[in-house]
Amino acid sequence: MSQGFDALQSHAARLRTDSLSALLAREPDRIAAQTLRSGPLYFNFARQSYDAPAWLALLAQGEAVDLAGAFRCLFNGEKVNVTEGRAALHTALRGQNSDAVVAREAFATAADVRQRMAALIAQLEASDVTDIVSVGIGGSDLGPRLVADALRGPLPGRFRVHFLSNVDGAAAQRTLAPLDPARTAAVLISKTFGTQETLLNGGILRDWLGGSERLYAVSANPERAAAAFAIAPERVLPMWDWVGGRYSLWSAVGLPIALAIGFDRFEQLLEGASAFDAHVIGTPLADNIAVRHALTAVWNRNVLGHAAHGVMTYDQRLALLPAYLQQLVMESLGKSVKLDGSPVDVDTVPVWWGGAGTDVQHSFFQALHQGTQIVPLDFVGTVRNDDPYAENHLALMSNLLAQSEALANGQASDDPHRSYAGGRPSTMILLDALTPQSLGGLIAMYEHSVYAQSVLWGINAFDQFGVELGKQLANGLLPALKGQGEAQDPVTRALLAELKARG
DSSP: OOOHHHHHHHHHHHTOOOOHHHHHOOTTTTTHHHHHEEEEEEEEEETTTTOOHHHHHHHHHHHHHHHHHHHHHTTTTOOOTTTTTTTTOOGGGGGOOOOOOOHHHHHHHHHHHHHHHHHHHHHHHHHHEEEEEEEEGGGTTTTHHHHHHHSSSOOOOOEEEEEEEOHHHHHHHHHHHTTTGGEEEEEEESSOOOOHHHHHHHHHHHHHHTTTTTEEEEOHHHHHHHHOOOOGGGGEEEEEEEGGGGGTTTTTTGGHHHHHHHHHHHHHHHHHHHHHHHHHSSSSSSGHHHHHHHHHIIIIIIIOOOEEEEEESSSGGGTTTTHHHHHIIIIHHHOOTTTTSOOOSSSSEEEEEEEEETGGGTTTTHHHHSSSSOOOEEEEEEEEEEESSSHHHHHHHHHHHHHHHEEEEEEESSGGGGGGGGOOOEEEEEEEEEOHHHHHHHHHHHHHHHHHHHHHOOOOOOGGGGGGGHHHHHHHHHHHHHSOOOOOOHHHHHHHHHHHHHO
């Protein structure tokens, strides 16, 4: 993308001295032109620091790499995960937005598994089980944890669902302490059933429950699940290699979601995602929300050089969204080589982070307003609240609007300590209300933005080889911690000696 990148740089140079308020004054139709909606989702890009000519140059980049064609390849089940020779058919888990045979077959397969999921849930509902422990890590944990927490409602549902991911034994101890093993079941989620954290925590659950009768599993390796934990085949739901872990909450990995919020509402989550899929595959690039979000990210990262991106959720129920997006975005886009193995010629993913307002305003917003580094933001809020505290919601919304305005416009002062530079760009994302449909659409939007960015950079969004080296070294060092070997690295040897001396 280097030629187009040079053209974009010329626009950045032209706009360097223009404030966001100046852009707004110069373009009377800017707000309307930079506002897009899909169903219950509203997006306002008017506080991003490009003008209409710069946007057209950005859009030309999307057309040059044929983003529309890339989306068709994704939805049709072509092998977009080229390094592993696989399709990435997570969209087929939630709806039929492609007539391709492989996509229709994947949709039918997923629908059959959902029926099995519903039957397992009905069996649990008929039992005396009150609590579910979901054991997984990464994509097997973050997505289900986010959705279950966001949509669980103010009162306990039929099941209280708890999540256990970290291999730290303190996490298991704290999770299990308030629970009754006689009224608890566990779901072990692992694609390969070779993940160290899940195997160790699964062993703790099996022993704590007194056997495997109330163990369930979701895996692409059911034989290993049965061998490791004696889980009966009828209590194992499948995964597939054409669904990556961080894209898997729409599959049987969503079993904890359905247990937490109900199977009907889980299906509504899928419907919301499928509706946004239809927007992406059926909307021209210029009006495509995921494409605009992706091109904005490229502008901020590659043209303006911003090395971080923040997600601020002005709805406490979405407090886990930044953690979920960290994996989705940084594991997908944290690449330094192109599809053909050659080095990328521009920077790829920035550091993603964030938190929930208004708490974050009293922690790190000082740096966002007056620090030396500009951090573009996504603000996420909900128009209608479901709680009875109307005055609190009005205060929350006033803070959401105020922070976006203050970051954009700043405020001059004769006292440099009280001066706000402004010029901090942000995108405003509003959900009509936090429902399964709106949350499904929001997550799908971020998935598609990530994919579009990967196409623009020429990288693979669907492998994650970078997580393997640390795992391999950890497996090799475990015997050394047990006194059965020695580390090769001198610093690690010194650290091992310190651990043994103080252990």
